[in-house]
Amino acid sequence: MTRDDKADPDDGFVEVIAREVEADPGNLALREDFVTLLLEREPERAATELAAFEAHGGDPGRVRLLRARLMATRLRASNPVPAPADEDRQESAVSASLWDAERPKVTLDDVAGLAEVKQHLNTAFLAPLRNPELAAAFGQKPGGSLLMYGPPGCGKTFIARAIAGDLGASFLHVTLADLLSKWIGESEKAIQSVFRHARAATPCVIFFDEFDALGGRRTSGGGGSHAMRMLVTQLLEELDGMAGTNDGVYFLAATNRPWDIDSALRRPGRIDKTVLVLPPDAVARAAIVQGALAGKPAADVDAVAVAAATEGFSGADLSHLTTTVLQKAMVESMSRNELVPVTTEGLLAAVGGIIPSTTSWFDQVAPVLEYGVDDGTFDQLRAYRVKRGMR
Numbered sequence: 001m002t003r004d005d006k007a008d009p010d011d012g013f014v015e016v017i018a019r020e021v022e023a024d025p026g027n028l029a030l031r032e033d034f035v036t037l038l039l040e041r042e043p044e045r046a047a048t049e050l051a052a053f054e055a056h057g058g059d060p061g062r063v064r065l066l067r068a069r070l071m072a073t074r075l076r077a078s079n080p081v082p083a084p085a086d087e088d089r090q091e092s093a094v095s096a097s098l099w100d101a102e103r104p105k106v107t108l109d110d111v112a113g114l115a116e117v118k119q120h121l122n123t124a125f126l127a128p129l130r131n132p133e134l135a136a137a138f139g140q141k142p143g144g145s146l147l148m149y150g151p152p153g154c155g156k157t158f159i160a161r162a163i164a165g166d167l168g169a170s171f172l173h174v175t176l177a178d179l180l181s182k183w184i185g186e187s188e189k190a191i192q193s194v195f196r197h198a199r200a201a202t203p204c205v206i207f208f209d210e211f212d213a214l215g216g217r218r219t220s221g222g223g224g225s226h227a228m229r230m231l232v233t234q235l236l237e238e239l240d241g242m243a244g245t246n247d248g249v250y251f252l253a254a255t256n257r258p259w260d261i262d263s264a265l266r267r268p269g270r271i272d273k274t275v276l277v278l279p280p281d282a283v284a285r286a287a288i289v290q291g292a293l294a295g296k297p298a299a300d301v302d303a304v305a306v307a308a309a310t311e312g313f314s315g316a317d318l319s320h321l322t323t324t325v326l327q328k329a330m331v332e333s334m335s336r337n338e339l340v341p342v343t344t345e346g347l348l349a350a351v352g353g354i355i356p357s358t359t360s361w362f363d364q365v366a367p368v369l370e371y372g373v374d375d376g377t378f379d380q381l382r383a384y385r386v387k388r389g390m391r
Contacts, residue, residue, distance in 0.1 A: 014038070018034065036069075039066075046070055050063065061161065070317050090283050103164075104165040104169050111284075113285075114155075120275050121159075121275055124146075124273050126163070126273070144163075144251070146252050146254075147275075148254045149258040149377075150278055152256050154315055154316075155280065157207070161207075172198055173207050173209065174207065187231055197247075199245070203250070205247075209253075210254070210256075212260040214231060236270070239265070279358045282304075283307075289301070290303045292318065293322060313356045322347070329341060365381065366390075
């Protein structure tokens with residue numbers, strides 16, 4: 001039976017996503033998901049969509065990572081059943097491209113606002129790293145680990161990249177999708193590979209995104225719980241330096257659900273420092289709005305006024321706000337056959353139709369604070385809630 005005789009039901013889903021991308025070309029998250037969906041099914045089409053993702057302003061780090069995945073997919077396609085003698089060479093070629101470290105040019109000085117977050121980062125994490133001789137006098141080794149948590153869309157990835165820039169370090173961005181494999185033992189090998197490459201590129205920052213998906217409690221149930229336990233166990237070995245010294249390796253992780261992280265990962269000497277990354281403050285919100293409108297038709301937009309009206313908005317919420325208003329102005333321009341710029345009034349009018357995505361996160365974390373076990377992780381969050389008059 002040919003492919004035409006028996007259609008793959010997933011093909012319909014791919015085309016549904018394709019139409020959504022066409023209808024909303026500025027939705028970068030959707031574009032990235034579409035590229036990921038196409039990687040294993042239609043690599044050449046994935047290459048085209050990846051180019052479009054980059055052209056529309058996709059994050060350079062994500063573009064590099066997706067390009068590496070595309071390269072790995074093409075390698076597998078060109079040699080689907082490697083001879084035993086060639087397996088190690090192929091794995092090395094794929095790993096070398098997948099874990100290609102970047103050198104971020106941004107630093108914490110490029111992070112607008114967030115004074116409290118930066119102060120806490122400096123005090124709890126960066127100060128000893130910037131003074132290695134003084135730290136060594138007190139028995140501190142060059143390295144460290146940090147867990148960043150908070151509502152989604154508030155810039156944890158950007159801050160991680162800025163920390164690497166501050167340290168003059170290489171940067172490896174890792175997601176769960178990079179590690180999981182249907183083959184037994186391959187995911188553990190992927191974690192080994194990450195740390196091996198980081199140790200070879202010191203100073204190097206390893207950044208694990210959506211860390212709760214990887215470092216979840218090993219007591220959790222589910223069909224994949226055994227595989228996840230093995231991943232956490234392997235990660236513990238790497239963090240403890242059992243496979244090699246971690247001097248000069250900095251481990252950063254980000255999560256929206258810190259209460260789901262396995263307690264073994266949070267023990268002293270492992271990921272024992274935390275920082276709360278809150279929704280952007282007024283200064284940061286104004287900078288985000290100005291950046292989103294830079295180079296686009298905008299009639300002297302009062303970014304400060306927009307910032308004042310968007311308390312509690314995440315960076316992603318602000319991006320959605322500006323994209324929505326830009327699209328509306330574009331449609332109106334086409335209708336009138338003349339340029340209609342974005343205005344302060346238009347932005348403020350659109351604010352009322354957007355519920356901050358951070359609201360649901362604060363609702364979700366409330367019972368954790370009230371009934372959960374707290375080892376000090378949530379001290380900053382408790383102080384923030386008191387300051388904001390939250391229950």
